[in-house]
Amino acid sequence: MGLILKIAWRNILRHKSKSLIIGAILFLGALIMTFGNGVVGGMDKGLQKNIVEGFTGDAILVANKQESDNVFMEFMGRSVEPILNYPTLDSILHTLPYVDRHMPVGKNALMHLSEESSNPGFSFVLGTDFERYTKVFPNCVKAVEGRLLNPGEKGILMTTSQREELYNWSNIWCVAVGETLDVSKLPEDIKKDSASLIIKDSLVFMGMNENNATYDVRLPIVGIIKYRALDKIFGHFPIMDIESYRTCMGYLSAEDKIEVTGERKALLEMEGDNLDALFGNSALMVANTAPVKGKAVAAKEPATVAPTQQDIDAGTYNMVLIFFKDDIQSDEGLRRLNEDLKTAEVRAISWKKAFGIIGSIAMLIKSALFVFVMFIFFVAIIIIVNTLSMAALERTNEIGMMRAVGARKGFISNMFFCETGLLSAVFGGLGIVCGTIAVHVVSALHFTSDNDMVQLFYGGDTFSPVLSSVDIVLAVFQLALVTLIAVVYPLRVARSITPLDAIARE
Incomplete structure (x- = not known):
């Protein structure tokens, strides 16, 4: 050799x-x-x-009825199926040793409506409990104008990308509530049309949902934001408070949840014969009875129910963002998650599939x-x-x-x-x-x-x-x-x- x-x-x-x-x-x-x-x-x-660390998590839970895995960047106008049992999911996820943290969100396409323009705008929107969102994704967004949402506050955080899209659609330029237009900060191509701009610090949003009725809601523009990284991608997603999002989409919100009293529950549980009796031929008037002697009973004030703390998680979401522990590989975590949630009417998909072509x-x-x-x-x-x-x-x-x-x-x-x-x-x-x-x-x-x-x-x-x-x-x-x-x-x-x-x- x-x-x-x-x-x-x-x-x-x-x-x-x-x-x-x-x-x-x-x-x-x-x-x-x-x-x-x-x-x-x-x-x-x-x-x-x-x-993963700034937007989606390692895995995304969606409803079993959800057909497409591309839940973030689906451009065909189909809404993401709702998750109606998040409280049950939340209790299960807290028991799984390989799950580090999780965050429920709403995500769908909404229309922007305006009295000054007949051309509506369209964008994806994330509905979140913003206080919890910033804990799960710290420093993921920054306000370039205005401020971020306060805990429990209703409003919209408009991204710079969607603000420009809305301008292209309907000549509307968004500013944060309480601020005025600063022409010097406008992009060069928009400065030429600054005199004809329609300045708005609030917008009307209407949901797009083929499964149930939707509503229009006027929301203040609390701030104009940019995502910390990849704003060209994430900028398609303005952030809205979760309760306003649910109202737009016609979903059940925490505000809609009511407690049914015993009498009303008994009425709802009445058998068919009892219900028919309500519409029987018997007289509705009865003979007057003899007056009861003694002291008259004073009329009582209507009873009031003490307000209870709203449970935001009781409402509807579209997906749950899951973070695995550091020692858990994504494929292993997905497999175990789908096994543990077989009976929970949801399935787990990877972030790459959820983001479509961007993930690949x-x-x-x-x-x-x-x-x-x-x-x-x-x-x-x-x-x-x-x-x-x-x-x-x-x-x-x-x-x-x-x-x-x-x-x-x-x-x-x-x-x-x-x-x-x-x-x-x-x-x-x-x-x-x-x-x-x-x-x-x-x-x-x-x-x-x-x-x-x-x-x-x-x-x-x-x-x-x-x-x-x-x-x-x-x-x-x-x-x-x-x-x-x-x-x-x-x-x-x-x-x-x-x-x-x-x-x-x-």
């Missing part, structure tokens, strides 16, 4: 130009694949961190990168095959003489394989090492951006490529695959050379 390596190394040095061409192709392909995997890995980790964007980009690098390697295979085949033919005398002195075909095959393997190991390995160094250097520089589209590419507001051991193994595997494929035909050419070919060339 040592003799074969010496001969292979000598042949590489003897044919430097061809070796450098092959090595450069292998180096470039390995470098692109390694660095690209780091970029996509960072994007995937960034998207998961910002989407990292995998799509990684697949595209894989195809691109494999195309580079395919071209490399063709060039390497041609270069090695030409090298084999040019060395016909050498190989023929080696065969003449007793070298077998296996020895020739091992020699050529070692030459290609050395080139692949040196140049391809160098490409992997340089790609790994580049990933760590770029990650240490902490490139940041406020641009929404760049944040989508970064997977957040900071560009942090990450290279896992799986990515390195994948790059090594591809490199080895290219080497094996590229050396097959040159080996056949070299093995076909005989001592007679060497004499014939002379």
Whole structure:
């Protein structure tokens, strides 16, 4: 084996130009694949961190009746099915050891109505108990105008993205309650039309629900907000207090919940015969009875019921956002969650499925990168095959003489394989090492951006490529695959050379 390596190394040095061409192709392909995997890995980790920790949680509970898994970005206008038994779910979730925390929300599409415009606007809306929402997703939103919702306050937090969408629909520009329009802060394309803007600090919202009646509700615009990261995506979701959301959608709210007294409950439970008796032919008037002697009984004031604390969780939601413990993998958590909630009329879906194409964007980009690098390697295979085949033919005398002195075909095959393997190991390995160094250097520089589209590419507001051991193994595997494929035909050419070919060339 040592003799074969010496001969292979000598042949590489003897044919430097061809070796450098092959090595450069292998180096470039390995470098692109390694660095690209780091970029996509960072994007995937960034998207998961910002989407999971800032918006969706690890898993989402939806009603069994919900057909589509794409509950956040469904653009076909279908409403998300309601969850009517959240108090039961809440009690179960608190007993599951692998669930860290959970947050119920409402989510559906609403219309924005205005007296000044005949063109309604449309947007998705999140209905939440905002006090609880900020505890589950701390610092996820910031107010750029106005303020955030106070505990129990009714109102809407309009996103900057939806404010611009509403302007495009109906020339309405939203401002927070108590604030005036600051023309200097308007986008450049809107400044030109600032004189014709319809300024509103409140909007009328109407639910869109094919299953029951909906209502219109006027709400003050408490604040204009931006999400901490990925605002281009999350900005489609203004935040509304949960009770106003339920009213818009025609859902049962905590305010609608009433206690049925014993007399009314008995009336509701009356049998059919008793109900018929209410409409019988018996006289409704009876003879006056003799007056009761004695002190008259004073009339009593109508009884009043002491107000009780509203139970917000008693109303309707559309989904429950679930966070798993740190040591629980998402797939394992989903499986266990669906097993434990089989009888609860809900099912759990992953955040990637819930976010549709956005949840799979990292995998799509990684697949595209894989195809691109494999195309580079395919071209490399063709060039390497041609270069090695030409090298084999040019060395016909050498190989023929080696065969003449007793070298077998296996020895020739091992020699050529070692030459290609050395080139692949040196140049391809160098490409992997340089790609790994580049990933760590770029990650240490902490490139940041406020641009929404760049944040989508970064997977957040900071560009942090990450290279896992799986990515390195994948790059090594591809490199080895290219080497094996590229050396097959040159080996056949070299093995076909005989001592007679060497004499014939002379």
